[in-house]
Amino acid sequence: MEHPQRQTILQTPSLKEAVEVIKQGISRHRTVIIAGKCTVDYDGRASSKLESGERLVIFKPDGSALVHRPKDYSPVNWQPSGSIFHTKLVQDGLVIRVFRRKEKESMVIAFTELQMVSVMDLKDNVEFTLYASEKEMQEAILYKPDLLESGFRPMTKEMAVDPGFIDIIGYDATGTLTVVEIKRVKANKKAVEQLKKYMDVIDLDENRPVRAILVAPDITGDALELLLELGYEFKALTPQNCSEVLKQKKGKPLTAFFNP
Amino acid sequence: MEHPQRQTILQTPSLKEAVEVIKQGISRHRTVIIAGKCTVDYDGRASSKLESGERLVIFKPDGSALVHRPKDYSPVNWQPSGSIFHTKLVQDGLVIRVFRRKEKESMVIAFTELQMVSVMDLKDNVEFTLYASEKEMQEAILYKPDLLESGFRPMTKEMAVDPGFIDIIGYDATGTLTVVEIKRVKANKKAVEQLKKYMDVIDLDENRPVRAILVAPDITGDALELLLELGYEFKALTPQNCSEVLKQKKGKPLTAFFNP
DNA sequence: TAATAAATGTCGTTT
DNA sequence: AAACGACGTTTATTA
Numbered sequence: 001m002e003h004p005q006r007q008t009i010l011q012t013p014s015l016k017e018a019v020e021v022i023k024q025g026i027s028r029h030r031t032v033i034i035a036g037k038c039t040v041d042y043d044g045r046a047s048s049k050l051e052s053g054e055r056l057v058i059f060k061p062d063g064s065a066l067v068h069r070p071k072d073y074s075p076v077n078w079q080p081s082g083s084i085f086h087t088k089l090v091q092d093g094l095v096i097r098v099f100r101r102k103e104k105e106s107m108v109i110a111f112t113e114l115q116m117v118s119v120m121d122l123k124d125n126v127e128f129t130l131y132a133s134e135k136e137m138q139e140a141i142l143y144k145p146d147l148l149e150s151g152f153r154p155m156t157k158e159m160a161v162d163p164g165f166i167d168i169i170g171y172d173a174t175g176t177l178t179v180v181e182i183k184r185v186k187a188n189k190k191a192v193e194q195l196k197k198y199m200d201v202i203d204l205d206e207n208r209p210v211r212a213i214l215v216a217p218d219i220t221g222d223a224l225e226l227l228l229e230l231g232y233e234f235k236a237l238t239p240q241n242c243s244e245v246l247k248q249k250k251g252k253p254l255t256a257f258f259n260p
Numbered sequence: 261m262e263h264p265q266r267q268t269i270l271q272t273p274s275l276k277e278a279v280e281v282i283k284q285g286i287s288r289h290r291t292v293i294i295a296g297k298c299t300v301d302y303d304g305r306a307s308s309k310l311e312s313g314e315r316l317v318i319f320k321p322d323g324s325a326l327v328h329r330p331k332d333y334s335p336v337n338w339q340p341s342g343s344i345f346h347t348k349l350v351q352d353g354l355v356i357r358v359f360r361r362k363e364k365e366s367m368v369i370a371f372t373e374l375q376m377v378s379v380m381d382l383k384d385n386v387e388f389t390l391y392a393s394e395k396e397m398q399e400a401i402l403y404k405p406d407l408l409e410s411g412f413r414p415m416t417k418e419m420a421v422d423p424g425f426i427d428i429i430g431y432d433a434t435g436t437l438t439v440v441e442i443k444r445v446k447a448n449k450k451a452v453e454q455l456k457k458y459m460d461v462i463d464l465d466e467n468r469p470v471r472a473i474l475v476a477p478d479i480t481g482d483a484l485e486l487l488l489e490l491g492y493e494f495k496a497l498t499p500q501n502c503s504e505v506l507k508q509k510k511g512k513p514l515t516a517f518f519n520p
Numbered sequence: 521t522a523a524t525a526a527a528t529g530t531c532g533t534t535t
Numbered sequence: 536a537a538a539c540g541a542c543g544t545t546t547a548t549t550a
Contacts, residue, residue: 011267011269031316033293033295033316035267035380046391049389049391050388054382058316058328060328060330062331068318068326069388070320070321070322070382071324072322072341073326073340073545074546076388078333078528080333080528081332103528105528115266116267116269116380118295122313122329122330125313126310126313128309130306130307131308132307132543133306188523190524239305243307302543304543305543306542332530333530334530337543365543420549444526445528446538483538521550526546526547527546527547529542529546530541531541531544533540534538
């Protein structure tokens with residue numbers, strides 16, 4: 001055989017057939033996929049009960065476990081990585097207990113019928129890259145401040161103030177101190193309130209005019225109302241806009257943008 | 261055959277063998293599970309790129325799709341239910357496009373090698389019940405107000421005020437108006453700020469003393485500091501406590517608690 | 521549809 | 536370990 005067998009697949013196995021395959025798969029740090037009729041009980045931060053039905057259950061080598069029903073994006077039950085699995089064949093069925101000692105959480109899956117048991121050795125070590133995050137919008141404005149407005153000069157990024165971090169502080173074309181808050185999705189009232197919290201601190205520290213600009217692809221009606229009431233400003237900018245700008249950048253470090 | 265074949269499992273199939281099975285599985289509203297080497301590109305609210313590696317990919321009958329790496333609880337890429345799947349065999353491999361027209365989102369999965377293709381008809385219609393939610397904590401306090409403090413009399417639940425909904429409003433033993441905010445996990449500063457927003461409205465509307473009580477299993481140091489600064493109070497109460505109380509309730513409607 | 525808050529949120533980062 | 540904020544948050548609820 002050219003390719004050594006890197007997966008074991010059992011179709012409608014008996015519980016007895018399955019138990020050793022599952023145990024070995026878990027102990028050898030494989031990804032174990034089980035489809036079958038089961039109940040699931042969870043107890044920890046909350047507690048839950050799921051009566052018998054057919055589900056897809058996944059145990060990963062890092063100790064994460066997922067129970068998926070045939071609908072919905074999110075698992076009905078789960079435990080995050082770092083959990084410990086115990087597999088046992090009992091009178092009633094094949095029981096897999098998932099523990100997290102630290103969090104005092106447990107999830108118990110009891111199978112009565114199996115449609116499939118699959119054990120695989122998935123090799124996957126490449127990087128995952130997410131583009132057009134809020135950080136990237138920030139980078140884009142620092143790289144090309146005209147994106148915000150003509151003549152804007154960034155001074156600091158992520159300045160620490162009491163309530164948190166101000167995304168960008170700089171001076172506008174007339175030399176007025178300007179606080180910039182960036183959101184990558186439509187801005188709501190919460191975003192304006194966050195900006196206000198920063199402004200409260202800035203206004204307290206300095207005794208001179210300060211502008212506040214909220215940058216986002218869009219803004220809700222309520223948020224715009226509050227924004228204008230507070231005398232702040234809105235600048236429409238999408239992650240895609242920023243992504244385009246960053247394509248020109250290519251590897252210049254962020255520190256390069258803070259030269260005189 | 262006693263049990264009609266309710267699943268199709270292909271082990272290390274060729275892309276050509278797999279494509280028809282996948283297409284049929286999707287069109288017949290089955291759960292389709294694919295393990296294999298693939299790349300994943302996402303474009304929508306953000307965009308992402310995942311280079312070639314071995315992953316577990318799930319397509320559900322409701323139009324949700326998940327891409328799982330061999331680590332982590334959360335999928336590396338996904339689309340929620342209501343998405344549309346397009347499967348196509350091209351020169352480079354087996355490509356499955358997942359669309360959400362409304363959200364202008366797409367995820368493209370391109371397989372070059374397959375370890376497994378499994379198509380199942382999972383029957384799962386029972387209810388899932390989760391205990392010890394915030395709503396249950398609220399119900400417990402309404403059922404047995406002494407849980408909050410002796411002599412407390414609830415007046416309304418979920419009173420609508422401008423910022424949102426106040427969990428419980430009532431009168432304490434001395435007849436002072438009392439606002440109750442409930443959190444099912446350790447309360448942080450954000451919870452106190454939320455309570456403050458409610459109090460700002462209440463204090464504005466009424467010109468008399470008002471108490472504010474934050475109910476949670478625990479509270480962070482910063483949050484407690486802010487809470488006391490504002491003159492509010494903290495009452496420790498766990499979801500488990502409340503769950504115990506509710507076991508005595510057994511089906512009495514909530515409205516039954518608002519009698520003179 | 522928009523806004524608002526809960527979630528077994530999870531995840532990363534900083535203190 | 537604790538606290539805090541971001542997330543392609545998702546999900547439910549309500550105006």
